[in-house]
Amino acid sequence: MGELDAVLKEKGVKLTEQRRRLLEKALLQHKHFSAEELYETLRQKRAGISRATVYRTLKLLAAHDVLDVHDFDRGYHLYESRLGRHHHDHLVCLKCGRITEFENPDIESEQEKVARHYHFKIVSHSHKIYGLCHRCRVGN
Amino acid sequence: MGELDAVLKEKGVKLTEQRRRLLEKALLQHKHFSAEELYETLRQKRAGISRATVYRTLKLLAAHDVLDVHDFDRGYHLYESRLGRHHHDHLVCLKCGRITEFENPDIESEQEKVARHYHFKIVSHSHKIYGLCHRCRVGN
DNA sequence: CTCACTTTGAGACTGAGTCTCACTTTCATA
DNA sequence: TATGAAAGTGAGACTCAGTCTCAAAGTGAG
Ligand SMILES: [Zn+2]
Ligand SMILES: [Zn+2]
Ligand SMILES: [Zn+2]
Ligand SMILES: [Zn+2]
Numbered sequence: 001m002g003e004l005d006a007v008l009k010e011k012g013v014k015l016t017e018q019r020r021r022l023l024e025k026a027l028l029q030h031k032h033f034s035a036e037e038l039y040e041t042l043r044q045k046r047a048g049i050s051r052a053t054v055y056r057t058l059k060l061l062a063a064h065d066v067l068d069v070h071d072f073d074r075g076y077h078l079y080e081s082r083l084g085r086h087h088h089d090h091l092v093c094l095k096c097g098r099i100t101e102f103e104n105p106d107i108e109s110e111q112e113k114v115a116r117h118y119h120f121k122i123v124s125h126s127h128k129i130y131g132l133c134h135r136c137r138v139g140n
Numbered sequence: 141m142g143e144l145d146a147v148l149k150e151k152g153v154k155l156t157e158q159r160r161r162l163l164e165k166a167l168l169q170h171k172h173f174s175a176e177e178l179y180e181t182l183r184q185k186r187a188g189i190s191r192a193t194v195y196r197t198l199k200l201l202a203a204h205d206v207l208d209v210h211d212f213d214r215g216y217h218l219y220e221s222r223l224g225r226h227h228h229d230h231l232v233c234l235k236c237g238r239i240t241e242f243e244n245p246d247i248e249s250e251q252e253k254v255a256r257h258y259h260f261k262i263v264s265h266s267h268k269i270y271g272l273c274h275r276c277r278v279g280n
Numbered sequence: 281c282t283c284a285c286t287t288t289g290a291g292a293c294t295g296a297g298t299c300t301c302a303c304t305t306t307c308a309t310a
Numbered sequence: 311t312a313t314g315a316a317a318g319t320g321a322g323a324c325t326c327a328g329t330c331t332c333a334a335a336g337t338g339a340g
Contacts, residue, residue, distance in 0.1 A: 014306080016318065036296080050320045055297060071211055075328090076296055091260050100258055107250045111269060114242050119274040120231050127267045129251060134259040154337085156287065176327080190289045195328060215297090216327055 011064045021047045022057050032070060032078035032099060072099065072128065089126075093133035100133065151204050161187045162197050172210060172218035172239055212239065212268065229266075233273035240273065 008015050015023075025041055026033070039054040058079055061067045070078045072092050089107075091100040107127065115122045148155050155163075165181055166173070179194040198219055201207045208220045212232050229247075231240040247267065255262045 014317075016305080018319070034296095052298080052321080053319060056318085059297095071213070073211070091255070091258055093260075094263060100260070102254050102258065104250055104254055107247050107254075110244055110247045110250070114244055114247075115231070115269060115271065118231055118240055118242065119277065120233075120240070120269070121272040121277050122269055123234060123271040125267070125269040127265070129255060129260070129262055129265040131255065131263040132261040137259065137261050154286075156336085158288070174327095192290080192329080193288060196288090199328095 007066070008064070013060065013064055018047075018049045018053050019057050019060075022049060022054065023061075026058075026061075026067070026079070027081050027083065029081070032080045034076050034078055036076065038079075070126070070128075073130075089128065091129045091131070091133070093136055094130055095132055095136040098133045098135070148204070148206075153200065153204060158189045158193050159197050159200075162189060162194060163201075166198075166201075166207070166219070167221050167223065169221070172220050174216050174218055176216065178219075210266070210268075213270075229268065231269045231271070231273070233276055234270055235272055235276040238273045238275070 005015050013019075022038070022042065025045075025047075026038060029038075035055055035058055038058070039049075039051050042049050042054065058067065058069075062069045062079070065082060068080045068082050070080065070090070072078060072090070086103060087108075088101040088103045091102060093099075111125060112122065114120075153159075162178070162182065165185075165187070166178060169178075175195055175198055178198070179189075179191050182189050182194065198207065198209075202209045202219070205222060208222055210218045210220065210230065212218060212230070226243060227248075228241040228243045231242060233239075251265060252262065254260075
């Protein structure tokens with residue numbers, strides 16, 4: 001966590017006690033998680049962090065590129081740590097909800113071509129493919 | 141509108157008076173619109189359609205592929221008619237909100253490769269590139 | 281007609297996320 | 311160590327897009 005501490009300090013983000021406790025849990029989650037899930041986990045561990053702080057901190061971390069935020073049409077956001085990970089996009093199963101990650105350099109570079117064509121400066125992008133995953137296809 | 145009538149009938153969707161009035165307005169919008177915007181327009185024209193019916197009908201039309209629904213991180217959805225249009229994806233300006241459409245066959249076919257690789261059956265996809273549009277870059 | 285089925289509207293309700301504001305913590309400077 | 315401005319926090323009120331309820335109205339086959 002010392003590394004993270006440094007990363008955040010560099011960005012001018014104070015690592016308060018609440019934020020440290022939140023990060024400890026958030027970074028352990030090896031998959032996508034929601035604000036409410038995280039809040040509930042922290043509440044049960046008596047971590048002493050309010051719902052407001054959970055939402056505020058997740059937003060802050062996302063703004064500083066420590067977390068990615070995803071909207072998979074569930075009515076709430078899912079978060080995912082970016083630390084030590086490559087950019088990737090997602091396949092979302094409409095039946096079981098399973099999320100599969102993929103990386104495709106050709107798509108990434110085509111995007112840049114598109115942006116160049118429109119004189120558009122890319123800041124981020126979101127590419128989601130919805131459908132049926134391997135397991136869910138079988139029954140169809 | 142006779143064509144649309146046929147399209148809907150075929151899908152088992154009754155074209156009631158309210159739905160017809162909603163479609164009349166929705167299909168005239170040549171750009172992306174929100175449910176509230178549409179409701180407000182209809183209300184001002186005294187079209188006699190409730191908010192509940194607007195939301196219900198938009199959902200119904202989206203389910204039958206008459207409309208596309210987009211989430212551009214505004215906290216509400218935008219809709220767009222699919223009738224007589226090609227599939228396209230979007231560039232979204234973070235500063236002025238402008239939405240630009242693009243079509244890129246290479247990205248589309250790479251997506252299919254990705255899906256094939258994961259034995260995933262694509263139903264739909266959403267590809268959004270966020271950043272600064274041509275006009276907004278100038279000031280930066 | 282008639283009866284079952286569908287659609288509609290007014291307004292209550294939901295739920296993720298934000299805001300307020302009094303209180304606490306942090307930290308630079310004295 | 312003292313001090314005060316600035317930043318962070320918690321409880322709970324609030325927002326607001328979207329959904330639900332249920333009584334009333336429309337539709338349509340027989
Ligand atoms: Zn990507
Ligand atoms: Zn991911
Ligand atoms: Zn596409
Ligand atoms: Zn579009």
